[in-house]
Amino acid sequence: MSTSTLDGAAPSALRLLPSGEAVRWLAGGLLASAAWLGLSALLRFWPDKPDADWAYTGQLAAVALAFALALLLATVASPWLLPLQRVRRVAPWLTLIALFLSVWEIATAKLALLPMPFFPPPPALLEVLVDDWPRLGESVLASFRLLAGGYLIGATVGFTAGVAIGWSRAVGYWIHPILRFIGPLPATAWLPLAFFVFPSSWSASTFLIALATGFPVTVLTWSGVASVNSTYYDVARTVGASRRFLVRKVAIPAAMPYVFVGLFMGLGNSFAVLVVAEMLGVKAGLGWYLQWAQGWAAYANMYAALLIMALACSGLITLLFRLRDRLLSWQKGLVRW
């Protein structure tokens, strides 16, 4: 980590200021702050197109102003407060986001270039987040419960099956053809069948999510176990390892990098199945919320739900990568998420 070297240089941070890099950083932070300030001014002082007076415009202007001030403070204080140095790194992105929001606001609320009601302005999203958060929060929770159940079952079964196929010829003989036949089928294709075979749409969706997760986890775990350097086994056998030890302490740890690729792919698959299942049968969750919002032509709600969904999915993947980084810290050259 580069922060450790920065920590060491902390007392002399002031001396770093006049250098070209520090000046660039400072300029970047100030620019980001100015962009947010501009957004705030735009919201407050440019009147909306008549007959389209959007609520929460003033509130969003206040939020943007507060953010601009916070950014300014962080930029100025960053040479002394090390945690704030992250701000320098994300400043260009923050600038871009402010510009994007400004263009969006101008194209919708201010000039009405984009057709209504399909493209509501940014304040409308804030309105949804503030006014409809109980329902959104419930949806997030419902989605998470469904996803967690299905994913954990799928990952556990997939991992176990993968190890068993990779290790035992007999198990491989029976499971491999089934895997080849059923695995490539998209889990969503089972949807109509699953909804009448299972007692509830919830259990049907759990099954489908588990299926979508299980396939890549099984295949990747299996290939991980199959590709273990055979000398690893020789080494363990000559020092007295049992079969059980070979599986638990040699095959599985050696296969872990593959397993995590499988878990990552499985997580992506599970998101897809989750949303489709919620749109088509389950009466809760973010997928259901999207469908509901579209039904009422509440497009601002839809965008807000999409935004939350993107954040949640990205957050879960980040979590998975963090877990991998912890468990596989011995590996060199890990891809950072």
Next chain:
Amino acid sequence: MVAATARVIEDAAVAAAPRRGAALEIHDVSHQFALDGAPLPVLERLSLDVAPGEFVALLGPSGCGKSTLLRLVAGLEPPTAGRLAVDGVPIAGPDPSRVVVFQDPTLYPWRTVWNNAALGLEARGLLRSRRGRVDEALRLVGLSGFAKAYPHQLSGGMAQRAALARALVNDPSLLILDEPLGKLDSLTRITMQGELVALWQRSGFTTLLVTHDVEEALFLATRVIVLSDRPARIKAEVVNERPYPRHRGDPHLARLRHEVLAHLGLDATW
């Protein structure tokens, strides 16, 4: 490293009482592989007796079946024909008293050096009672300071030392070395040859070394067995009674080298 070697020798007096090495008996052993359905003979009616505490080097052209013989001795594979026994007991499978150090260190990359060295004790459920053995083995190979390092942080020589520690932890009575220094740079090699001799003298285990380095075989072993091309048969046996520590410039070793190279048909250039 000379200092480390000297310390190793001093330790011999302090540490655990030297164990007797095992007697190895290879009787009329033949072995073949199936290659595209056709049998490929690798060893042919090979017989060899190794006395307890001996250091025997197997020398031969590459691909002649030396490593296969070691795998049979280690019990990783059963021979196609013939009998192998240690101290009169037939070899039926791998046993921690017969440990192999392979040409590649094959440390587990997900384990620290300490946990790699502890492998044998952990596999047999003895780690709790014999933790000290791991520290001792790491000290013997000069890796005490790297106990917490991961294999990818080690140099080639250090990795091979760690592999050696992993073998020594098991208190082997027969140490099987499959070209353990083959991939090291020449300076590290020379250092580790000296350390190997010191370890062997200190512990008293029987050592079986496969190498294709004539000089290494003569510098280390009490007896050098020259093998023929595949299928391997014993071509010649050269007994080296020079006392330890040996010197590489010793004219007697040079004479022996000429003799060994002659057996391999390579003496013309010498």
